[in-house]
Amino acid sequence: MKIVSEIMKENPCYKAGKKIKVKGLMLHSVGCPQPDAATFIKSWNRAEYKRACVHAFIDGNNGTVYQTLPWNHRGWHCGGAGNNEYIGVELCEPDCIVYTGGSTFSCSDLGKARKVVQRTYESAVELFAYLCAQYGMDPMKDGVILSHREGHARGIASDHGDPEHLWRGLQMGYTMTGFRKDVKKAMEQGNGKDDLKDSGRTETQPYLVRVSIPNLNIRKGPGTHYGKTGRYTGVGVFTIVEEADGQGAARWGRLKSRSGWISLDYTRKISGENLQD
Numbered sequence: 001m002k003i004v005s006e007i008m009k010e011n012p013c014y015k016a017g018k019k020i021k022v023k024g025l026m027l028h029s030v031g032c033p034q035p036d037a038a039t040f041i042k043s044w045n046r047a048e049y050k051r052a053c054v055h056a057f058i059d060g061n062n063g064t065v066y067q068t069l070p071w072n073h074r075g076w077h078c079g080g081a082g083n084n085e086y087i088g089v090e091l092c093e094p095d096c097i098v099y100t101g102g103s104t105f106s107c108s109d110l111g112k113a114r115k116v117v118q119r120t121y122e123s124a125v126e127l128f129a130y131l132c133a134q135y136g137m138d139p140m141k142d143g144v145i146l147s148h149r150e151g152h153a154r155g156i157a158s159d160h161g162d163p164e165h166l167w168r169g170l171q172m173g174y175t176m177t178g179f180r181k182d183v184k185k186a187m188e189q190g191n192g193k194d195d196l197k198d199s200g201r202t203e204t205q206p207y208l209v210r211v212s213i214p215n216l217n218i219r220k221g222p223g224t225h226y227g228k229t230g231r232y233t234g235v236g237v238f239t240i241v242e243e244a245d246g247q248g249a250a251r252w253g254r255l256k257s258r259s260g261w262i263s264l265d266y267t268r269k270i271s272g273e274n275l276q277d
């Protein structure tokens with residue numbers, strides 16, 4: 001699973017700055033034919049966009065998770081009390097559907113649409129497994145994982161049918177019961193377990209470091225006990241977006257590019273440079 005941090009700092013919801021104690025996760029889909037997460041982020045990350053704000057979008061073209069609010073930030077995703085306790089995640093939808101009513105649509109390319117929906121479903125399973133592990137939640141426990149539609153049935157969300165309407169309309173065979181089981185299975189298979197083992201992981205404001213040794217291993221997780229995903233040769237600059245304790249007193253940093261973690265002991269922080277890239 002690839003998570004890219006794109007916190008929507010211009011959105012009034014981010015600026016409201018309210019925190020929540022996370023009690024569950026709510027799954028949404030965007031309700032319009034747009035697979036591109038970046039399009040939503042561009043449109044929602046504006047001071048004028050007062051309607052909604054979610055914690056993440058899952059891109060329909062590649063399954064990448066774009067985190068758009070800190071996980072424990074109060075979002076505006078379900079139009080009800082669910083906002084006080086739930087992380088809200090939007091699945092992007094295929095561009096080959098056309099809405100004919102609130103929850104009904106026609107589809108001009110069933111094969112393509114199903115591929116997009118399968119991709120977002122699978123990423124959502126991984127993300128929800130990761131978040132359940134992170135917050136010590138059991139995905140099968142009543143009320144931990146809900147769809148927007150289920151949230152409405154419980155009186156904690158507005159009257160929407162997502163994302164089940166999308167799965168049903170494309171006859172995917174997906175259900176929320178099946179989704180919860182898939183999340184549990186993913187947790188048992190170890191997705192998210194790495195994150196449980198690591199203590200002291202913290203997201204940080206992205207900052208730049210310059211590597212001070214000629215060869216630096218990039219690893220799957222924060223520590224030398226994790227496998228290598230690559231090796232950086234040369235003396236270059238990385239953007240760090242998360243920090244964690246390794247063994248001993250070592251600090252590790254996660255690369256913005258998501259290719260892995262590097263030991264911060266062999267880097268020097270560079271300040272005052274533009275991080276807009």
Ligand SMILES: [Zn+2]
Pocket residue numbers: 027028029077078148160162
């Ligand atoms: Zn929704």
